[in-house]
Amino acid sequence: MAQLRIALAQIDTCVGDLEANTCAVVEWARRAADAGADLVVFPEMTVTGYPIEDLALRASFRRGAEAALVRTAGELVAAGLGDLAVLVGTVGEKTTQEHAGAPARPTNQAVLLQHGSVQARYDKHHLPNYGVFDEFRIFTPGDTACVLDIRGRRVGVVICEDIWQDGGPVSQLAADGIDLLVVLNGSPFEEGKGHLRTDLAARRAREVRAPLAYVNMVGGQDDLVFDGGSFVVTDDGTVVARAPQFVEHLLVWDLATDGGPARTAEIAPALDADEEIYRAIVTGLTGYARKNGFTSVVLGLSGGIDSALVAAISADAFGGKNVVGVSLPSRYSSDHSKDDAADLAQRIGADYRVQPIAPMVDAFEGQLGLEGVAAENLQARVRGMILMALSNAEGHLVLATGNKSELAVGYSTIYGDAVGGYAPLKDVDKSRVWALSRWRNRAAVDAGQIPPIPESSITKPPSAELRPGQVDQDSLPPYDLLDEVLDAYVENAEGRAELLARGFDPAVVDKVLSLVDRAEWKRRQYPVGPKVTALAFGRDRRLPITTRWREP
Known part of the structure; x- marks a missing residue:
């Protein structure tokens, strides 16, 4: 079997800027080719930017994305990159069998471009519907796994949430047998999430008995931050390549010949938590x-x-x-x-x-x-x-x-x-x-x-x-105490009874809970800001403004 060189292009895209996003695909594909890559993998929804929210429901937007995708295939050939396998995320559409004759529904899609045309498409199987995600509202799930033949190597393709859920395409790929699993991601940053990603990827790599290459987007989009940090793990869970966080980067790694030892590429150092x-x-x-x-x-x-x-x-x-x-x-x-x-x-x-x-x-x-x-x-x-x-x-x-x-x-x-x-x-x-x-x-x-x-x-x-003489502590508990109570009540949804059982002063608990509920x-009406914790105000925490519920 031939050695396969894979390039993971973690790039920053902008929602709706189809021209700039696809120009970036061509530019980074050129860099991948210059690095000797056979396959370059871009993040989830690269063509459209991510998340596109209800833009996905507009047929005109989907038509624009498809036209940009087809145009990109031609531009890759014009740039002398026609032989390079380019795997890129976009919005697709399909009509489900149970709704035959109904308007097509959007899908979250990975598309292989090569030789000037679309060679294969894969629609995301699992859709997240928690935290900042509301994709049941937008996308139609896929129903099959996707295996590409790249220089004689079997490359399985899944998208983001597909590896966070048991079953589905990953299990099918494990049964079919592959040489490499690539995962296209638009995974938002939150503190501590990096370890979760690598641990999960290691588990899936062991499941399919093959290395896993994880590419993630980078940049800010409204209240979300994407940190990149793309990586490769071997079938035993060892990290053999990792890109730096918060910068655009091309991570290049070689899938060795069949039976050969796993190659180690660059491994960017992990960042201090505060940094x-x-x-x-x-x-x-x-x-x-x-x-x-x-x-x-x-x-x-x-x-x-x-x-x-x-x-x-x-x-x-x-x-x-x-x-x-x-x-x-x-x-x-x-x-x-x-x-x-x-x-x-x-x-x-x-x-x-x-x-x-x-x-x-x-x-x-x-x-x-x-x-x-x-x-x-x-x-x-x-x-x-x-x-x-x-x-x-x-x-x-x-x-x-x-x-x-x-x-x-x-x-x-x-x-x-x-x-x-x-x-x-x-x-x-x-x-x-x-x-x-x-x-x-x-x-x-x-x-x-x-x-x-x-x-x-x-x-x-x-x-x-x-x-005159005002300080915050005139109105609030000391911030170290306040933050501890807020963490329990807001982040972990503990009620008054749980807070009192943990030993907090009843007067402090009652004051803090009252202030939170009334605000x-x-x-x-507060401005948008970047989500950096597991539970941010906004999409993560949705409570009614008008409510008479108070913690007993």
């Missing part, structure tokens, strides 16, 4: 901004830890000169907060501006006579109005700087600090905000650079500074 989360957020922000036409961002710089971390993330994503940081001091803003904001801006090279809000707040209060919380919220809303005005005038993407802990308990002002087009820390609790900030500063020191975040922003007590309406 992984940080890079996921940078990737999500970069993808969202770029794919929606933004090249710069604007945010309020309070001198606190949340805005400091978001500013550092933004500088890593766009370069400091494309970060507009605005200090918006009120009569209650402390000198140290204003100094920390200016210090941060200088460290990252931001476009730093100061816009006092007192005259505008005074004008509103002179007309409305507001007091208490209403007056505090007015300050936040004036700040939000200024940031949105700068966005309108100069074309920046406004970033909301709140974190998951605040979002959980409603500790934000709707139409105030909650304004924006994107919220980088939406799925990062307050305790992790501090950890990420410390990691980023350590990384800078290790690289011989100036730490981007002032130490005082990390160490001082958090405060919204909306009234659902705010969360629904």
Whole structure:
């Protein structure tokens, strides 16, 4: 048997940009051919981008994707790549036997392009319908396994969820016998998921008694982040090749001649947990901004830890000169907060501006006579109005700087600090905000650079500074305790009884649960942000806004 060289092209695509996506297929196919590959495998739904959600239900979109696919087959030949086997994901369609005569339904499809035409198609068998996935609504499942003959080697093809479920095409391929199993994936990032993927892939490789090559997409798409991390495992579960995370990459690996020893290719080192989360957020922000036409961002710089971390993330994503940081001091803003904001801006090279809000707040209060919380919220809303005005005038993407802990308990002002087009820390609790900030500063020191975040922003007590002497702990439990309760209630769906059984103070439990339950309406109106944990607010957690259920 001939040696087979496989290239896994983990690339960044954009939903609906059929021309750019297919141009990328040709470009990366050329790189694969230059590397001597016989087969290049692209991620799930490469032609269309992923996830396409209800775009799949539009026949016009499916026709456009098919036309782009056929055109790509011709362009590969024109580029001298006609002999290269190119396996690529797209949206297909079919009419099921039980609905004969009905309009065709969309399918999640893998297609082999070679010699200028479509050589084979495979429709995804298992459809995920949990967490961020709702594919029962969109796609029609496939019903057969797919085996390709590539240079005399039997290559089985499945798509993403097919390996997460027992039975189906993997079992059929195990019975039929194959030399290699390739898996096309659009697997979103969440902390700790990498180990789950490799463990599962190892199990499936042992099941089919053949190596498994797993290619995953990379980049940000709305609230999802795809981390790449493509890899190959042998039939005994050993990882013999792994691509880096959060970057486009071509991973090349050789399937040895029959009976020969498994070859080892590059194995990218695993990332530290905090670095992984940080890079996921940078990737999500970069993808969202770029794919929606933004090249710069604007945010309020309070001198606190949340805005400091978001500013550092933004500088890593766009370069400091494309970060507009605005200090918006009120009569209650402390000198140290204003100094920390200016210090941060200088460290990252931001476009730093100061816009006092007192005259505008005074004008509103002179007309409305507001007091208490209403007056505090007015300050936040004036700040939000200024940031949105700068966005309108100069074309920046406004970033909301709140974190998951605040979002959980409603500790934000709707139409105030909650304004924006994107919220980088939406799925990062307050305790992790501090950890990420410390990691980023350590990384800078290790690289011989100036730490981007002032130490005082990390160490001082958090405060919204909306009234004299205010600190967050006036209204909330200490964040380490708050995050522990939120993790149990939100992430693990534990009720009041379970929380009390674990020893939490009843007063703390009752306060936190009440705050969380009452804040659902705010969360629904909060900007989109990158999912980095197993359960993010949004698609993962769907609760009614209007409900009278309270934990007994």
